[in-house]
Amino acid sequence: xxxxxxxxxxxxxxxxxxxxxxxxxxxxxxxxxxxxxxxxxxxxxxxxxxxxxxxxxxxxxxxxxxxxxxxxxxxxxxxxxxxxxxxxxxxxxxxxxxxxxxxxxxxxxxxxxxxxxxxxxxxxxxxxxxxxxxxxxxxxxxxxxxxxxxxxxxxxxxxxxxxxxxxxxxxxxxxxxxxxxxxxxxxxxxxxxxxxxxxxxxxxxxxxxxxxxxxxxxxxxxxxxxxxxxxxxxxxxxxxxxxxxxxxxxxxxxxxxxxxxxxxxxxxxxxxxxxxxxxxxxxxxxxxxxxxxxxxxxxxxxxxxxxxxxxxxxxxxxxxxxxxxxxxxx
Amino acid sequence: xxxxxxxxxxxxxxxxxxxxxxxxxxxxxxxxxxxxxxxxxxxxxxxxxxxxxxxxxxxxxxxxxxxxxxxxxxxxxxxxxxxxxxxxxxxxxxxxxxxxxxxxxxxxxxxxxxxxxxxxxxxxxxxxxxxxxxxxxxxxxxxxxxxxxxxxxxxxxxxxxxxxxxxxxxxxxxxxxxxxxxxxxxxxxxxxxxxxxxxxxxxxxxxxxxxxxxxxxxxxxxxxxxxxxxxxxxxxxxxxxxxxxxxxxxxxxxxxxxxxxxxxxxxxxxxxxxxxxxxxxxxxxxxxxxxxxxxxxxxxxxxxxxxxxxxxxxxxxxxxxxxxxxxxxx
Numbered sequence: 332x333x334x335x336x337x338x339x340x341x342x343x344x345x346x347x348x349x350x351x352x353x354x355x356x357x358x359x360x361x362x363x364x365x366x367x368x369x370x371x372x373x374x375x376x377x378x379x380x381x382x383x384x385x386x387x388x389x390x391x392x393x394x395x396x397x398x399x400x401x402x403x404x405x406x407x408x409x410x411x412x413x414x415x416x417x418x419x420x421x422x423x424x425x426x427x428x429x430x431x432x433x434x435x436x437x438x439x440x441x442x443x444x445x446x447x448x449x450x451x452x453x454x455x456x457x458x459x460x461x462x463x464x465x466x467x468x469x470x471x472x473x474x475x476x477x478x479x480x481x482x483x484x485x486x487x488x489x490x491x492x493x494x495x496x497x498x499x500x501x502x503x504x505x506x507x508x509x510x511x512x513x514x515x516x517x518x519x520x521x522x523x524x525x526x527x528x529x530x531x532x533x534x535x536x537x538x539x540x541x542x543x544x545x546x547x548x549x550x551x552x553x554x555x556x557x558x559x560x561x562x563x564x565x566x567x568x569x570x571x572x573x574x575x576x577x578x579x580x581x582x583x584x585x586x587x588x589x590x591x592x593x594x595x596x597x598x599x600x601x602x603x604x605x606x607x608x609x610x611x612x613x614x615x616x617x618x619x620x621x622x623x624x625x626x627x628x629x630x631x632x633x634x635x636x637x638x639x640x641x642x643x644x645x646x647x648x649x650x651x652x653x654x655x656x657x658x659x660x661x
Numbered sequence: 662x663x664x665x666x667x668x669x670x671x672x673x674x675x676x677x678x679x680x681x682x683x684x685x686x687x688x689x690x691x692x693x694x695x696x697x698x699x700x701x702x703x704x705x706x707x708x709x710x711x712x713x714x715x716x717x718x719x720x721x722x723x724x725x726x727x728x729x730x731x732x733x734x735x736x737x738x739x740x741x742x743x744x745x746x747x748x749x750x751x752x753x754x755x756x757x758x759x760x761x762x763x764x765x766x767x768x769x770x771x772x773x774x775x776x777x778x779x780x781x782x783x784x785x786x787x788x789x790x791x792x793x794x795x796x797x798x799x800x801x802x803x804x805x806x807x808x809x810x811x812x813x814x815x816x817x818x819x820x821x822x823x824x825x826x827x828x829x830x831x832x833x834x835x836x837x838x839x840x841x842x843x844x845x846x847x848x849x850x851x852x853x854x855x856x857x858x859x860x861x862x863x864x865x866x867x868x869x870x871x872x873x874x875x876x877x878x879x880x881x882x883x884x885x886x887x888x889x890x891x892x893x894x895x896x897x898x899x900x901x902x903x904x905x906x907x908x909x910x911x912x913x914x915x916x917x918x919x920x921x922x923x924x925x926x927x928x929x930x931x932x933x934x935x936x937x938x939x940x941x942x943x944x945x946x947x948x949x950x951x952x953x954x955x956x957x958x959x960x961x962x963x964x965x966x967x968x969x970x971x972x973x974x975x976x977x978x979x980x981x982x983x984x985x986x987x988x989x990x991x
Contacts, residue, residue, distance in 0.1 A: 384743070412820055413714070413758040420813070421751045428743040475820055483750070483813050490742055490805055 332396045334358045334381050334426055335403030336374075339511045340441060340553055342366035344400060347554035349373055351562070356394055358387070358403070366511045366646065381422035384429050391433035398561045401426050402441035407516060409476025419480030424487040430497060437498040439560045440488055442570070444503050445471045446481035450613040456543055456603040461616035464572050473608035489569055500560045502553075505574030505615050508635060509550025510642045513653060519606045521581065522547065524653050525588045525597055526639050533652040534596035540581050540605025545612035546574035547584070549630035551638065559624040567623055574615030575628045581605055587636045662726045664688045664711050664756055665733030666704075669841045670771060670883055672696035674730060677884035679703050681892070686724055688717070688733070696841045696976065711752035714759050721763035728891045731756050732771035737846060739806025749810030754817040760827060767828040769890045770818055772900070774833050775801045776811035780943040786873055786933040791946035794902050803938035819899055830890045832883075835904030835945050838965060839880025840972045843983060849936045851911065852877065854983050855918045855927055856969050863982040864926035870911050870935025875942035876904035877914070879960035881968065889954040897953055904945030905958045911935055917966045 333348075335341045336357025345367055348355050355374035362378055364371050375394075379386060381403045391399070403426075405418035423440060430438050444450075444462075448469030453460040468485065471478035488499035506522075513523035521537055528535045556573040560566060585597040599605075603612065620626040630638065642648075663678075665671045666687025675697055678685050685704035692708055694701050705724075709716060711733045721729070733756075735748035753770060760768050774780075774792075778799030783790040798815065801808035818829035836852075843853035851867055858865045886903040890896060915927040929935075933942065950956040960968065972978075 412817075412824060413754065413761075416754055416817070417751075421747075421754075424743065424746055424751075431743075470816075475816075475823075479813070479816050479820070483809070486800075486805075486809050487742075487746070490809070493805075494742060 332356045332358060332391065332394070332399050334399065334401045336376070337361065337363050337367060338402060338404065339366070339509045339515055339550060340507065340557075341402050342511065343509060343550045343554040344402070344557050345374055346370065347551070347558045351558055356396065358390070365648065369646065381418060381426050384425045384432070387426060387429035388432035391429055391435050396433070396435050397437070399426060399430055399435055399438040400441070400557050400561055401438055407477050408519075409474070412476050415476050416480055419477065420483040423484035427487055427491045427497065431491060431495050437500070437561065438488065439557055440484060440499065440501045441557065442481050442485055442501040442503045443477070444505055444611070444613060444615070445474050445478040446485055446501070446503055447471070448478065449610040451610050454613055455610050456612065459544060459578055459614040462572060462613050463616050464568060464570060464619045471608060471611060474611065485570065492569060498565065499569055500566050501570040502556055502560055502573045503570060504553055505546035505548045505572070505613070507550055507553055508547055508639065509553070510639055510646070510648060521605050522584055524655070525585055526592060526636060527643070528652050529588050529592035529595050530640060530643060531652045532593055532595065534598070536598045536654070537581060537605060538600045538656050539602040541599035541601055543603030543605060543612050544578035544580050544614070546577065546615045547579045547632075548573065548575045548628065549635035549638065552628040552630050555629070556620060556624065556626045559620075559626045563624050568619060571620040571624060572615040572617050573620055573626065574617055575630070576615060576617040578614050579632055584632055587632045591633065591636045592640055662686045662688060662721065662724070662729050664729065664731045666706070667691065667693050667697060668732060668734065669696070669839045669845055669880060670837065670887075671732050672841065673839060673880045673884040674732070674887050675704055676700065677881070677888050681888055686726065688720070695978065699976065711748060711756050714755045714762070717756060717759035718762035721759055721765050726763070726765050727767070729756060729760055729765055729768040730771070730887050730891055731768055737807050738849075739804070742806050745806050746810055749807065750813040753814035757817055757821045757827065761821060761825050767830070767891065768818065769887055770814060770829065770831045771887065772811050772815055772831040772833045773807070774835055774941070774943060774945070775804050775808040776815055776831070776833055777801070778808065779940040781940050784943055785940050786942065789874060789908055789944040792902060792943050793946050794898060794900060794949045801938060801941060804941065815900065822899060828895065829899055830896050831900040832886055832890055832903045833900060834883055835876035835878045835902070835943070837880055837883055838877055838969065839883070840969055840976070840978060851935050852914060854985070855915055856922060856966060857973065858982050859918050859922035859925050860970060860973060861982045862923055862925065864928070866928045866984070867911060867935060868930045868986050869932040871929035871931055873933030873935060873942050874908035874910050874944070876907065876945045877909045877962075878903065878905045878958065879965035879968065882958040882960050885959070886950060886954065886956045889950075889956045893954050898949060901950040901954060902945040902947050903950055903956065904947055905960070906945060906947040908944050909962055914962055917962045921963065921966045922970055
């Protein structure tokens with residue numbers, strides 16, 4: 332079962348799981364097929380909320396679910412803190428409880444580097460020391476609500492693992508790039524904006540961030556990591572870093588867009604933070620995920636951009652020019 | 662409005678607020694009058710859950726509530742993590758949201774030293790350096806569920822203060838001693854067990870903890886601190902330590918019980934932890950609460966024991982002999 336199965340990551344995960352021969356059921360409050368319409372007859376869908384513990388326990392039992400991939404997210408920017416924390420924090424606890432009641436053995440949680448907080452000192456610019464998987468959790472200033480939710484959700488999963496023997500694995504993703512993100516995640520999707528504007532023949536102006544680097548991971552690598560965590564035998568850790576393991580600058584990314592999409596003008600202002608979340612860029616040490624989950628990122632910047640464009644065109648996704656700046660208020 | 666107004670702290674707070682001339686409404690899912698039957702006609706009661714945001718927003722608006730004292734707790738031991746976190750974490754977020762919708766200007770949250778985690782190094786035995794009010798939050802091993810809830814609740818309150826200008830004050834209580842605790846809080850209420858067994862003419866055997874010290878605060882001082890935090894002008898901090906500011910050993914406490922209640926046998930085993938939560942004892946620096954809230958603890962060990970016994974007798978509370986040890990499993 333994929334909770335949030337029709338979102339950016341969920342949709343990519345549906346494909347990866349189907350490709351690997353698994354049966355898939357998605358749980359999503361909306362029935363938005365824009366990212367999965369070509370494979371809509373290959374998996375089951377249920378409309379519902381992660382907050383409905385009783386109904387979800389019944390669903391998990393009736394459908395004999397053996398693994399939950401939990402990626403349901405609402406209002407990541409936290410504009411409405413109550414709604415955001417309800418889904419993104421309490422919703423994970425609720426799904427853990429449904430899993431316990433239905434005796435589902437494993438829940439893989441789509442966490443984020445936001446669970447870890449600011450990347451300062453050696454982990455920040457300009458040194459970007461690789462972030463070990465044991466990095467402690469802490470608040471992320473500028474993304475407090477999302478960060479709180481991810482920390483509470485991880486703690487809940489660890490609690491259920493300790494108490495009830497549930498296999499809980501949190502995957503802490505670096506900056507994810509993937510089709511559909513601009514529509515769903517808003518102005519922080521700087522990479523999507525560059526690509527989708529270029530598809531529409533327009534340039535992009537990014538006010539800040541030309542001097543920074545970040546670990547940027549393509550959504551198909553993210554999906555692969557989740558498949559690994561869902562299917563590998565007894566992962567020894569409860570949290571893994573999932574990134575590309577490489578630093579990429581926005582300038583490098585822009586060059587790839589100009590090379591593979593359209594020779595439009597892309598300007599990037601100074602500074603290191605390209606979204607208004609201070610010190611949120613980092614480099615992930617993904618060695619534990621490699622060794623213990625069998626994860627191996629397959630996309631570099633060029634192949635990610637090429638695949639992104641092919642996916643957008645293949646799905647017939649409209650690319651509208653977006654001139655918003657990368658502030659939350661956009 | 663006191664959420665959890667019929668519990669150990671809530672009941673004492675009702676009295677303190679009435680004494681100070683305030684109007685009081687309690688919100689509690691049960692209508693258990695055992696701690697307030699003598700004053701039941703002096704305040705309003707509403708049965709309800711802290712989780713019902715819509716109904717509580719309406720209640721707050723209809724009753725023109727100006728201050729919420731939030732002390733609703735369910736299953737502090739976390740035997741049922743979902744139920745426990747629902748009330749103790751998500752329930753606080755829910756009440757903050759109800760307060761926002763009803764434009765209630767202040768919420769005082771009854772937090773705990775459990776929000777802070779273990780007291781080790783200089784803050785632990787044997788040095789017990791006074792814990793500053795700025796001590797960072799961290800997990801408390803052995804009380805994970807309660808600790809998680811208090812941390813999430815404090816973070817939620819700070820978020821609502823940042824976002825919406827709500828005045829949020831968390832009071833982090835030391836070990837609270839007060840009538841009614843044995844029935845409600847179970848075997849960890851070591852102090853209550855000693856007193857109530859003695860009232861019934863029986864001794865008490867405490868297996869561990871004779872070598873430790875703790876900051877122990879009487880429930881009437883706790884109530885006074887909450888009244889201060891509810892009524893003082895714009896408290897400058899969002900979190901205060903509330904204790905007696907003094908270290909007391911179990912042996913000292915047992916002597917006071919023998920002196921003021923009954924000359925029964927009280928034996929206390931070795932070690933520093935008298936409940937199975939490692940390094941949970943500390944000494945609180947209460948200077949900020951003194952200076953900024955006007956809090957001044959009035960009870961020492963002797964006067965606390967004397968008042969406890971008088972309260973139990975005045976309310977006609979049954980004192981049953983309890984021979985349980987202080988492990989969560991009793």
